[in-house]
Amino acid sequence: MEILDILIIGAGPIGLNCALEAGKNNLSYLIIEKGTIVNSLYNYPLYMRFFSTAEKLEIAEIPFISAAPKPGRQEALEYYQGIARQKNLNINLYEKVLNVSKNDEIFEIETSKTKYLAKNVIISTGFYDIPNMLNIPGENLEKVRHYYTEPYPYAQQKIVVVGSSNSSVDAALETYRKGAEVTMIIRHSEISENVKYWVKPDIENRISEGSITAYFNSELIEIKENCVIFRNENGEIQEIENDFVLAMTGYLPDFDFLKKAGINLQGDCLNPVYNSETMETNIPKLYLAGVVCGGKDTHLWFIENSRIHAEMIVKSIITKQR
Template sequence: MENLDIFIVGAGPIGLSCALEAKKAGLSYLVVEKGTIVNSLYNYPIYMRFFSTADKLEIADIPFISASVKPGRQDALEYYQGIARQRDLSINLYEKVLGINKEEQGIFRIKTDKAEYKAKNVIIATGFYDIPNKMNIPGEDLPKVKHYYTEPYPYAKQKILVIGASNSAVDAALETYRKGAKVTMVIREDKISDSVKYWVKPDIENRIKAGDIKAYFRANVLEIKPREVLIKTADGEILSLENDFVLAMTGYLPDFDFLKNAGIELCGENQNPKYNPETMESNVKGLYLAGVVCGGKNTRLWFIENSRIHAKFIISHILSFCN
């Protein structure tokens, strides 16, 4: 069994960035990804556009050429998957990492659903898009409840309840409304989130003001039933709303169990993983974190634009022990 210099978990933009830096440094590495290349981006809504401009999404100083100022999902897939092909990165796809264990001699043994590997260092760059942030209410597991939204066409002429007020919720509400759905939004806060893309926020606010989309602010969903949803309004009234589908855009979480089982300490209510921000090394020597996973439950803290530098921090630190 080959003893790799670096084993990278996750082939998202930051995982690819780590692979590119490792290859440039002449280190042996392998990226293992449970899905396709940039799997999270692949599962984004089909018509999603980034808040960032193309240059902010670039990795390893490789130009991201886009005809639009704000690249879309397909632009990003072409860019990142194109890099993996052109740079001939060492990636195993559709292989899930099950566990990471550090042996007494300081070598990591990584077990997947297909094989076992040994590495001197491990980088976890797994993002956060795999585990929905559940509401833990009755009926949440009904088939009509969707925690992922891809396109509006299945919801034409249906009664849709959208939960949330962030970018994903607003996109789902506007797109399904424009394909003929009767849309109602349930929002815990008293307004649409300030983080919503600036060119979209006026649109949703105007649709709500005009009554095209019904919105209950400072409200909560109590129970989801096969043909209705029970909500509690701001004034404490319990309403029953006829409903065909619920789009629960309540956010997503990193796999905290995976991190804990690898030996990483998680701190506080936010479950912040312990790491050195100058090197990205966790409390486990030789085990590094990169990208969104560094933010714990605060998944808006890190994104491609501000975490692509993590790859340079990590490889630089690893090289300091090789000299």
């Protein structure tokens, strides 16, 4: 069986960048991806726009041309999938990595289809696969959504949006403008400061004028078929009629997979242990790249500030080979 120089888990923007860097340095590599190319971006809301400008999303110095100041989901899909196609990157799609183990100096990677051997492994799996659950009664009802794609299914429905992040605000505004009756239930005292600066005034004005109802310093405590129950800022229990709940409470990396691979996780935020200069974990020659490096602190790493991981990792691999 061929022993690869590098096996990369995840075909997101940073995984693709790692492959490009490996190819540039004549290292054999393979990307294994459980979905499509840039699978997380594919599952973003259909009309999502990035906070960053196009040049900050570029990889391998390949220009990202966007008609708008802030590129959208479809433009990003075209850009990253176009790179994979044009550069003929070695990618196996719709193949899930089940286990990574090390025997002496060689990793054995078991997937849903076969096994691979590699001298080095890069985990670049992002954080979009596992919703941050509310852990309340009724969360398993069919009316509850942890992912939001578009507003049309919610027209003329009573919607509860949980949270005040970018995804929560986008869902609230889009469903409101398609005729939904929108209520936001927010743990904090105001809309998150991290909401896109051109969107934040919009949601605040809609709340101020009463078009969207917002309960601040409040907590959803139960979901029923025809209503939701929450605790308001005065500690009182309230019940309102409801058709759908959009629980935009964030997402988490696959910590079980990281632990199974032997990576140490530290603190309440389960931050993976790695060398900040090489991105190598406590397991020699097993590296992390991209958002997965932040543990529960998923706001620490983005495409624009983790693009450098590819060069750091490949430099470390080459240095170890000498």
